[in-house]
Amino acid sequence: MLKRPHLLLLLALLAALALVVAACAEDDVADEPEEDTDDEVIDDEDDEVDDDDADEAAGDVDAITVGALFPQSGDLAFGAADALEGVEVAVEMFNERGEHGIEVELVTADAPDPAGGTAGVRQLITQDDVDAVIGTYASAIASAAVPAAERLDTLYLETTAFAEAITDGPQNVLRTTISSGDLGSYAAEFILTGIAEEIDVAEDDMRVAVVYTDDEFGTSIADAALDRFADSGAELVVEESYPAATTSDLSSVLLQIQQTEPHAVVHVAQVPDGVLFWRQAQQLDVNMPAVVGAGGGYGQIEFAEPLGENADGIFNIVPPTSGSINVDSLSEEAQGLLADMQEKLDEKGYEQGNYTDWAFMGTWVFLNEVVPNAASADVDGFIDAAQGVAVDPLDSITGFGFEFAGPEADNAGQNLMANPVVQQWQDGELVVTFPEDLAVSEFVNVPLPDWDERDEEIQELEDEEE
Amino acid sequence: MPLDLTLQIVTSGLLLGGLYALLAVGLTLIFGVLRVVNFAHAEFMMLGMFGAYWLWAIWGLDPYLSIFLVVPGIFLLGVVTDRLVIQRSIGAPEVTVVFATLGVSIFLQNAALTAWTADIRSVTTAYGSAVVEVGGVRISVPMLISFVVALVFATALWLFLNRTMFGKAIQAVAQNRDAAALMGIDVGRVYLVTYSVAVAAAGAMGVLIAPLFSVYPRVGLSYIVTVFVIVVLGGLGSVVGAVIAALLVGVIESVVGFLIGTAWAELAYFLVFLAVLVVRPQGLLGRRGAEVYQ
């Protein structure tokens, strides 16, 4: 080994040198923020793009590259696959129809976690030269990826992640789906109006409970619901959060509910704790007139199946999908689009899930309504063009429309028409029960029957399992 | 608080404690005898749950029957793990002792993830929600069964350790490995039996709770950390201490959860755990000197 003092000296030099180089490299950037970077390779590429942009006139984009950023490995990959497939199918159909004379190229990057999100954005924008990034399925990853794209002056189209933070500040984002805050306040709104009316209790006399997981999904929805309740005359009797990953007992929460007898409970859960909540509710004989979930576990068949008939009447609030609404009420154009999409999915051997619909429709609207009207294929061009978007709910396969909040708004880029619907579990399926024009069924089990009034014939349930 | 509510909360806590006990007894036994903290302990429980699930999903086998297939399977897996990993780490540098089982835990968890995905699966049985009511207190039948099994197992283990030759041999190894070896005790065999029986108990717990809890690869996480708290409170190595501490933690979790809230209950018991480790590392009920790590 080198004598220690020499080695130390060298290391010190290394550290100092690194800092000097860093400072030098940065100086130019800091002085001229408008200029492109110093890195030669990247510099050239960026300039090229900029030149292209300058030549283009309004509505004259003839080719763009979009990058799809989703978790393709890791724990989230399984669920995110649907979303990525939705984007892929939208791009292919757009190119095949060729209505706008625009050629779209799709590249993808893997983002298994927030660090992967930042890295993926850099790769897509600086390496693959994409004009827009489409993501992301997972909120935490989107929370890192959207600002990363903003730093590189690139549009981020969020089709499938709900986090509040995504449209709370960044100026480069268009989100086609709902935000978790809107989901939460809608859940509270539905309880204060819809459920209150059904069970014939005045809004001011309502007692409500909010139980949620302590992850981003749970807290952001619960916060919005709690805010809405605070503005009303309703009384909040239980507010409990718990870690979904390490909770093996919810009896203490349920006993609090039993003691305070709320008229309605908002429960934001994953699957295992959602199932546990209901099994323990039955064991402890805790009766709740109405329980409203907000996606997550409450929206999945793995939640309803183990509960069997006991799931009937549980509410779930999410943005609608073609699978849950009455598609006959959609416009003919939308029905045709849906049929084409399903044909394409079949062709490629893909399954159609909720996320397929949201990702497909978000991408479809971007390609058909934003890109052709953009003056340039850059963030300003896209955001400007997005202001003119107005898609009617019945023209969308998902049953919700599209209209983006302007750059001045607090939630710039948010789709203001992404209203959720009220779904209910009925016979092992989620069906839309409100609003009426999309509804496929009436409310059942409002209020939910007490446990001792429920049909004890469990035999029936077992037959279904077989 | 009304009496029946108090009783209900305490009962729920005791039942939960019963679940913890079945894991804690094995974990503390492994530590007492092998001087190894088995980070992979809850993974054997997870495998037990998956065993119960698949036997139910494919052949419709009831968990209370499949337990007789699953537990021997987990026992064998314990034998393999002990031979391949645990025995090789005995007497090795400390880093080996600590991280070998952690590696096994990561391996088993992700092998399950690879084989069965992160999907959440549930066993549905006719008695899953069955309840007996005693004086206004509602007791879940599957929880009661696992509670009884836990107590029977702990008692049997205690009798075995104290009344049989092999049990006494195990105790001798726990007290002084080298002296025991000199006395003609087959230390390797003692280790093998101890480890395999302990993880088989964890597997049994997995099967017993399958009618109630959903199974997925990371399910062990909801138990293992609590069980660490329990075995330290009870005194690492003490079977009786583990049972008492398990019931205590179950009740505390239930009561604190009801009175203060579930979010902060976890924080509270970690702080208690740290305090106990620092002030009384032999545990609340452990023998003095048990914490001396050789």
Next chain:
Amino acid sequence: MSGLTSLPTGRALRAAALVLLLAALLAVPTLVDSAYWLDLAVTVLVWAALASAWNISAGYAGGLSLGHAAFFGVGAYTAVLLFNEFGVSPWLGLVVGAVLAGLLGALLGVITFRLKGPFFVLATLAFGFVVHILAVNWRGLTRGAAGLTLPFDGGAQHMLFAELSTYWYVGLGLVGLVLGVSLWIERSRLGYYLVALREDEDAARSLGVRVVGCKVIAAAISAALTAVVGTFYATFIQYIDPASTTQFELSVQIALVAIVGGMGTAMGPLLGAVIVIPLGEVLRASLGGGPALTVYGLLLVVIVLTAPNGLIAGLRRVGRRVAVATGVVR
């Protein structure tokens, strides 16, 4: 090793090799023109620095910690919160975070110095969980699981760089810092005391080593350096949440990197990061998350069972053999 330094030719060769290595490291951003690989390279630096910092308390002082994510989180959250709430530059936040983490590390050292083996490990594990639970539930401060975004108010004065290559140079400086501290400890009296303590605490105590003092200092230095890396990570990713900064799995991975490379040596953790992180990335990209971690688990078991001194020990043996074979050393 000491046998080698006595030979002038060996020393010259080594110096030359080192200069070459430095030049190569500085040239990395120009050689690697892929953002993907440069990102990965910076990630390797983050892990190299983390594993080295962990090694100071675990490798030298023998306190195997499974709670280091706590210090990482303290560094990340302190810098981001100071910047977002008060506009304090992360360069200063870095110092504040390091001091805070150093104090926490010292506190943990004071209350755990008596604990041995698994008891120490479990105590650090519990400490890690306490900080994680706080990060998740103290939502008024941390915004809980929603996480915090570091707004890009561009500029080196805020430790926020437009250029990926700049992060590489700063990261390189960071690794240099941690490595420098490690080497300084190795050759200082503190280092000898720590090793003596690790090998035989009673004997060291009887020779007059101040056990508590040494352990606490090592714990504090290790924690402070870990926090510095946390700040760097936060400015690099510009988004932090409890899942990516304070989670138990992170603590395990820090230890894993150092152990695979070789704990108790200055170079081992660096080697570990260079091997484990790209390997993990390639495995994940080609096999998916589950299989990659399965291999990780297996790797950990095999390494601690067959080579508890890590890969660096094997590398040294090979290196020596090559040196002898080529006549550099007799």
